[in-house]
Amino acid sequence: MLDRLNGGRRVFDHRVTEVVRRAQDEGHLRADVDPAVATRLVFGMVNSLTEWYRPGGALDAEQLSTVVLSTALDGLRTPPDPR
Incomplete structure (x- = not known):
């Protein structure tokens, strides 16, 4: 069964990789x-x-999703000064 799950995960990974490639x-x-x-x-x-997030902690789910999206899509660097 684990092989079946891993196979499905690989297919999903490949599909998401293609979405990223198209977006690029x-x-x-x-x-x-x-x-x-x-x-x-x-x-x-x-x-x-799932290892560390706990409801009722410092961030609620919406705040955490904002941090995850901004980190994934914008990175950790400060944006360059447009001046």
């Missing part, structure tokens, strides 16, 4: 990051939430 091709995501690596990194970040 269309200019929505930066093209200098390998789409398969980006997919694995985002999944790793999201999957780790």
Whole structure:
């Protein structure tokens, strides 16, 4: 059964990687990051939430989702000063 689950996960990973690749091709995501690596990194970040997130903690689910999305899509760096 584990092989079946892993096979399904691989198919899902490949599909999401293709979505990332298309978004890169269309200019929505930066093209200098390998789409398969980006997919694995985002999944790793999201999957780790079950290890430490607790309802009623410092962040509620909506706040946490905002942090996850901004980190995944905008990164940790301060945006460059447009001046």
